[in-house]
Structure formats: structure tokens, C-alpha cells
Amino acid sequence: MNFELSQDHKVLRDSVRDFVEKEIKPLAIKIDEDHKIPEELIGKMSAMGLMGSYVPEEYEGAGLDMLSYAIVVEEVSKACGSSGVLISAHTSLACDPIYRFGTAEQKSKYLPDLATGRKIGCILLTEPDVGSDVSGMATMYRREGDEFVINGGKTFITNGACLGTGILFATHDKSLKHKGISAFIVDLKSPGVTILKNEKKMGIRGSYTTAFAFDDLRVPVANMLGQEGQGFKIAMETLNGGRIGIASQALGIAEGAFERALAYSKERKQFGAPICDLQAIQFKLADMYSRIEMSKLLVYKAAWMKDSKMNYAMESAMCKMCASETATYVTKEAVQIHGGYGYISDYEVERMYRDAKITEIYEGTNEVQRVVISKMLLA
Amino acid sequence: MKILICVKQVPDMESRFKPDNAGVWFSDTDLAFRMNEYDEYAVEQAVQLREQLGDAADLTVLSIGPDRIVEALKKALAMGCDRAVHIQDPAAALKDPWQIAAIIAAFAKDKGFDLIFTGLQSQDRGSAQVGVTVAERLGFACTTTLVGFAFADGVITAKRELEGGVKGVVKLRTPALVTCQLGLNVPRYPTLPNIMKSKKKELVTIPVADLLHEEALAVTARFYPPAKKGGGIVLEGDVGDMAEKLIAILKEKTNVLR
Ligand SMILES: Cc1cc2nc3c(=O)[nH]c(=O)nc-3n(C[C@H](O)[C@H](O)[C@H](O)COP(=O)(O)OP(=O)(O)OC[C@H]3O[C@@H](n4cnc5c(N)ncnc54)[C@H](O)[C@@H]3O)c2cc1C
Numbered sequence: 001m002n003f004e005l006s007q008d009h010k011v012l013r014d015s016v017r018d019f020v021e022k023e024i025k026p027l028a029i030k031i032d033e034d035h036k037i038p039e040e041l042i043g044k045m046s047a048m049g050l051m052g053s054y055v056p057e058e059y060e061g062a063g064l065d066m067l068s069y070a071i072v073v074e075e076v077s078k079a080c081g082s083s084g085v086l087i088s089a090h091t092s093l094a095c096d097p098i099y100r101f102g103t104a105e106q107k108s109k110y111l112p113d114l115a116t117g118r119k120i121g122c123i124l125l126t127e128p129d130v131g132s133d134v135s136g137m138a139t140m141y142r143r144e145g146d147e148f149v150i151n152g153g154k155t156f157i158t159n160g161a162c163l164g165t166g167i168l169f170a171t172h173d174k175s176l177k178h179k180g181i182s183a184f185i186v187d188l189k190s191p192g193v194t195i196l197k198n199e200k201k202m203g204i205r206g207s208y209t210t211a212f213a214f215d216d217l218r219v220p221v222a223n224m225l226g227q228e229g230q231g232f233k234i235a236m237e238t239l240n241g242g243r244i245g246i247a248s249q250a251l252g253i254a255e256g257a258f259e260r261a262l263a264y265s266k267e268r269k270q271f272g273a274p275i276c277d278l279q280a281i282q283f284k285l286a287d288m289y290s291r292i293e294m295s296k297l298l299v300y301k302a303a304w305m306k307d308s309k310m311n312y313a314m315e316s317a318m319c320k321m322c323a324s325e326t327a328t329y330v331t332k333e334a335v336q337i338h339g340g341y342g343y344i345s346d347y348e349v350e351r352m353y354r355d356a357k358i359t360e361i362y363e364g365t366n367e368v369q370r371v372v373i374s375k376m377l378l379a
Numbered sequence: 380m381k382i383l384i385c386v387k388q389v390p391d392m393e394s395r396f397k398p399d400n401a402g403v404w405f406s407d408t409d410l411a412f413r414m415n416e417y418d419e420y421a422v423e424q425a426v427q428l429r430e431q432l433g434d435a436a437d438l439t440v441l442s443i444g445p446d447r448i449v450e451a452l453k454k455a456l457a458m459g460c461d462r463a464v465h466i467q468d469p470a471a472a473l474k475d476p477w478q479i480a481a482i483i484a485a486f487a488k489d490k491g492f493d494l495i496f497t498g499l500q501s502q503d504r505g506s507a508q509v510g511v512t513v514a515e516r517l518g519f520a521c522t523t524t525l526v527g528f529a530f531a532d533g534v535i536t537a538k539r540e541l542e543g544g545v546k547g548v549v550k551l552r553t554p555a556l557v558t559c560q561l562g563l564n565v566p567r568y569p570t571l572p573n574i575m576k577s578k579k580k581e582l583v584t585i586p587v588a589d590l591l592h593e594e595a596l597a598v599t600a601r602f603y604p605p606a607k608k609g610g611g612i613v614l615e616g617d618v619g620d621m622a623e624k625l626i627a628i629l630k631e632k633t634n635v636l637r
Contacts, residue, residue: 007447007449008453008574008578011450011453011454012571012574014450014454015454015457015568047570048570049572052571052572053571057572057575061572062571062574063572064571064574068571
């Protein structure tokens with residue numbers, strides 16, 4: 001048994017870390033304030049290869065493994081949770097299903113643009129009345145000749161306003177529940193697509209969370225992803241892998257907040273000594289670090305299991321649940337260690353606290369993760 | 380054009396250094412390592428030269444040390460070097476610059492290298508002797524402290540940094556060795572696709588005993604942290620007084636307020 005990263009993974013981690021330190025970290029406050037990740041930064045992340053880490057080389061990705069991808073999202077999220085989810089939603093929720101379920105033509109048509117960041121990907125599953133229970137989907141499709149015509153709306157779509165390539169889910173008969181759902185690859189610049197709004201949010205403010213309306217959106221028949229009626233299965237399997245991405249984002253946010261809290265506890269003096277001399281602070285640091293390490297082991301294990309072609313459904317649910325709860329816990333304590341300064345934006349831990357919360361909610365709420373885990377335990 | 384780049388892996392300079400058991404160097408347990416900063420400039424310059432010359436250039440990167448230094452070699456490969464040579468030596472840290480230079484020269488001899496890039500010095504030992512000694516042993520032309528580099532028609536034009544910001548320009552023919560300084564270039568990040576491609580590049584391992592036939596000329600007798608001093612000057616009084624005192628100190632001890 002070996003818990004050490006390989007030399008190749010260390011080279012990757014250090015390279016991404018250097019990149020993040022110089023290119024992303026200085027922008028993180030502005031990204032939060034502007035509610036936008038600058039195009040220029042997306043360009044740099046793309047040039048660095050961060051948008052296609054585990055897309056195979058034949059589709060212009062880097063061809064690395066899932067563990068490399070987890071490390072990328074983790075390192076980026078240490079500095080900026082918004083940039084972390086940009087990469088995670090794009091890779092896990094758009095590139096991944098196309099690679100896994102797409103035809104040869106679909107892969108060569110869509111993956112190169114995605115893997116190089118020329119287009120940003122997203123998944124369109126959630127609707128105003130459809131959250132944890134996807135089977136009640138109301139967005140409808142019907143076939144007309146060589147096209148599918150889609151009507152309805154989606155909400156809370158990460159990366160939506162980038163108007164790149166979307167994996168859109170719709171039903172042709174609501175009464176069929178999940179059996180009626182199919183998946184489509186759509187170009188969000190097509191006629192019939194309207195942005196209703198970009199949500200204002202508690203955290204990850206640099207990440208777009210977009211509501212769309214579809215009014216006779218026409219999609220070529222060739223753009224159905226997988227078989228007709230296979231949409232629910234595609235969604236569930238996609239979210240399975242995606243949870244590793246969100247867990248990595250949560251892990252990174254926790255580590256970013258911890259680094260700051262540790263440094264601050266050594267610098268800040270009260271009662272004539274650094275506050276890290278106080279046992280109250282020391283115990284917080286010990287708890288925070290232990291939970292981070294626990295989450296990291298689970299995240300890396302889930303990634304390793306996916307790389308090893310093992311069934312990782314339970315591990316991905318556990319790592320998402322643990323890492324996200326670690327992130328909310330650690331960021332909360334990081335604010336506390338900073339005292340009043342923790343509440344002030346310049347110190348960044350308040351942003352991390354806000355950013356952390358969403359990781360307990362999206363890609364399956366933690367309640368849903370517990371349902372998934374316990375179902376498997378009791379099966 | 381055959382180019383050799385010599386790199387060293389050094390501890391992250393923000394590490395806390397502790398003496399090793401023998402008290403002659405730092406202990407390397409619990410340290411994070413990375414490529415020596417000056418060597419990154421050397422690798423970058425070599426890769427830029429290859430971009431200029433195209434396939435006519437062939438870049439070999441070399442490093443001496445224990446297995447962990449392969450990470451530095453892999454980084455150089457991912458930045459664009461073509462092949463790597465790991466001279467395996469678990470005790471490299473105990474060798475003096477003369478021996479390190481002798482190992483590199485023994486490797487490079489008769490291999491037909493036209494140009495060797497090294498860092499100006501290592502961030503940990505800081506002798507600044509290895510590059511120039513390699514040049515001497517190979518009979519190469521040599522110049523140091525590069526902040527600018529150009530190559531045309533077999534002639535290198537090197538801009539050097541001299542004391543107090545003064546610059547000098549040196550021209551030299553190949554075969555030559557140059558040592559690189561901060562300001563020469565901005566090293567590129569190894570991109571993910573290039574990290575992947577580098578996994579397929581050649582990496583040769585050579586035991587140090589095959590190349591080292593020199594005794595040390597100098598040994599490090601002791602390695603120790605500086606004695607703890609008091610924590611600087613603490614100014615007291617009201618803000619106005621403190622500002623006056625600070626200005627006086629800055630005027631007396633520095634040239635920022637002249
Ligand atoms: C910032 C942001 C980005 C998002 N990005 C995307 C995206 O890119 N694409 C996309 O399709 N969606 C996206 N979503 C939607 C997200 O995945 C859903 O919000 C999430 O799945 C929960 O659905 P809901 O909000 O409808 O909550 P609900 O499902 O209504 O849940 C409400 C509460 O009930 C609990 N609950 C529900 N069912 C159960 C159950 N069976 N057992 C126990 N408890 C249960 C939940 O855990 C929760 O506490 C995003 C959401 C946000 C806020």
C-alpha cells in the first residue's frame with residue numbers, strides 16, 4: 001500500500017500550484033466582486049490544459065487520469081472556488097458524458113473544442129420544479145423529421161452564460177417518468193435559447209448560475225447523446241464522476257482557508273503572544289487539518305478507483321459528502337480564528353466560507369449522498 | 380545543435396531547515412523540493428533556443444542526486460527538453476562543487492555538446508562554481524550571470540549583469556557554457572498536455588560511480604542555523620514620534636530616503 005503521489009502527479013501538482021499562485025490567486029477577490037471570471041484567465045487556464053485534463057490526447061485533451069483532474073480542481077479551488085467549479089462542471093458534466101456515451105462523430109466534433117477551452121461546457125438538468133428528483137422533468141422534446149424540437153426551461157446552470165456546449169435533458173412523455181428522459185448535445189448559441197437571468201448568490205459568485213428558456217430549440221437527430229430513453233442513466237453516471245470534481249473543489253477551498261488560518265494564528269498577537277499559543281486555537285487547527293486529510297484520502301481514493309476501473313459509486317458519494325462538510329466546517333473555523341478580520345473581505349476566508357456552502361448542495365445534496373450510500377450498504 | 384542543461388533540485392526556500400544527524404548539511408526529511416530557480420531560467424532559455432532553431436536543436440537535461448530529483452527532470456522534460464539523464468547519487472549533497480562539476484564534465488566529454496546552460500548558482504549551496512568548473516574541464520568558452528541571450532551563426536551574444544545594475548555584452552563561439560541569472564526570461568509553466576507527452580520521453584539513469592573519479596577538494600565541516608537574535612527595533616511613543624524615528628532610521632541605515 002502506498003499513499004504517496006507518483007512523481008508524475010507531483011510534477012503536475014507543482015506546475016498547477018505555480019500557475020494558480022501567479023495567475024489565479026491575485027484575481028480571486030475581484031472575481032468574487034465582479035461576479036465574473038475574466039475571459040483572459042479562462043484563456044490562460046485553457047492554454048495550461050486545465051479544461052481537458054483527462055480527455056484523451058486524440059481529442060486534444062491532456063490524456064491524464066482522474067487523480068490528475070482531482071488535483072487540478074483542488075489546487076485551483078485553494079485560491080478560487082469559482083474557477084474550481086468552472087473546470088469541474090465543464091470537465092465532469094460536459095466532457096465526460098460526451099466521451100463516455102458519445103458516438104465517434106460526436107466525440108470528434110465536440111471534444112476538441114471543449115478540451116482546449118474554445119467552448120465551455122455545462123449540464124442542463126435542474127428545472128424550477130425538478131431538483132433532487134430528476135424523474136419529474138418537464139422540459140419536452142418531440143421529433144420533427146431530422147430534428148428534435150425542445151421546449152421548456154432549465155435553472156441553476158453552472159457555466160450557462162458562457163453559451164458553449166450543453167448536455168441538455170428532456171422528456172418526450174412526462175408520464176414515463178425517468179424512462180422518458182433523453183440527453184442531447186446542444187449549442188447554446190442556437191436560436192430558441194434565451195437566458196432568463198444569471199442568479200445572484202451567496203458564494204462562488206464568479207461562476208455563472210444561469211436560468212434558460214427553450215422555445216422551439218431545434219437539435220439535429222445526430223445530437224442525441226446515447227440511446228433514446230437513456231437520459232436518466234447518463235445523468236446518474238455523469239453525476240457519479242462529477243462528485244469527485246465537487247469533492248476536489250471542496251477539498252481545495254478547505255485547504256485554502258486552512259493555510260490562511262494557520263499563518264494568521266502565528267502572526268496575530270493578543271495577550272502578549274501569538275494566538276496559536278492558545279490551546280483553543282491549537283485544537284481548532286488540529287481538527288481542521290485532520291478533517292482535511294481525511295477528506296483528501298477519500299477523494300484521492302475515489303479518483304484512484306475510477307482510474308482503476310473499479311466501481312466507485314459509493315466512494316464518490318462519500319468523498320463528496322465528507323469533503324463538502326469539511327469545507328463548511330474548516331472555512332467557518334478559519335473565519336473564527338481570524339476574529340473580526342475574518343469577517344472582512346480582504347482576508348478572503350469570508351469568501352471561502354460563502355463558497356464552501358454550495359458544495360453540500362449541488363451535484364446531489366448531502367442528504368441525497370446519504371441516501372445513495374445507505375442504499376448501497378443495505379442492498 | 381546539441382544542448383545540455385544542468386539542473387538541481389533544491390528545497391523550497393520557505394522550508395524550515397534543520398541540520399542532519401552529522402551536522403554537515405540540512406536534513407531532507409519533511410522538506411518540499413523544487414527545481415533550483417536559476418536552473419529554470421536555463422531550461423527556459425534552452426527551450427526558447429530550440430523554438431528558434433527547430434528540430435536542429437536537441438536538448439538533454441541532466442541532474443545528479445537521489446531518486447526524488449527525477450521530479451525536477453520530469454519538469455524540465457515537460458517544459459520542452461527532449462531527453463533526461465539522471466546521475467543517481469544518494470549522497471550528492473555531500474559532494475563539493477569540484478566533484479559535481481567533474482561528474483557533469485565526465486558525462487559531457489566526447490558527446491559533442493555545443494552549448495551548456497546552467498543556473499548561476501544553486502539556491503541551497505550557492506557556490507556558483509559548478510558551471511564555470513564544467514566549462515574549464517571541457518575547455519569550453521564561458522560567461523556567467525546572463526540576463527540576455529541571443530544566438531546566430533554559431534555566436535552567442537550574452538548580456539551579463541554586473542554590479543549595481545550595470546550591464547555588459549559578451550560574444551562567444553560554441554562550444555560554450557553560460558550560467559543564467561534572474562531576469563533572463565520568464566520560465567513557462569509545464570502545461571498538462573506537455574506533462575503527458577513528457578512521460579514518453581527518454582530518461583536514462585547512470586550510477587554516479589561510473590562518472591566520478593575525483594576526490595573532494597573541500598568539505599563542509601558544519602551546518603548550523605544562526606543564533607537567535609532579538610526581534611529587531613520596536614518603536615514606541617505616539618504616531619508622530621514613531622514616524623520621525625522611522626524616517627531617521629531609514630535615512631541613516633538605507634538609501635530609500637536620500
Ligand atoms: C450554484 C448552483 C449551481 C448549480 N449548477 C447546476 C448545474 O450546472 N446543472 C444542473 O442541472 N443543476 C445545477 N444546480 C442545481 C442543484 O444540483 C440542485 O439545486 C440540487 O440538486 C438540489 O435540488 P433543489 O435545489 O431542487 O433542492 P430540493 O431537491 O428541493 O431539496 C430541498 C431539500 O430537501 C432535501 N431532499 C430532497 N430529496 C430528498 C430525499 N430523497 N431524501 C432526503 N432529503 C431530500 C434536500 O437534501 C434539500 O435539503 C446548481 C445549483 C446551484 C445552487
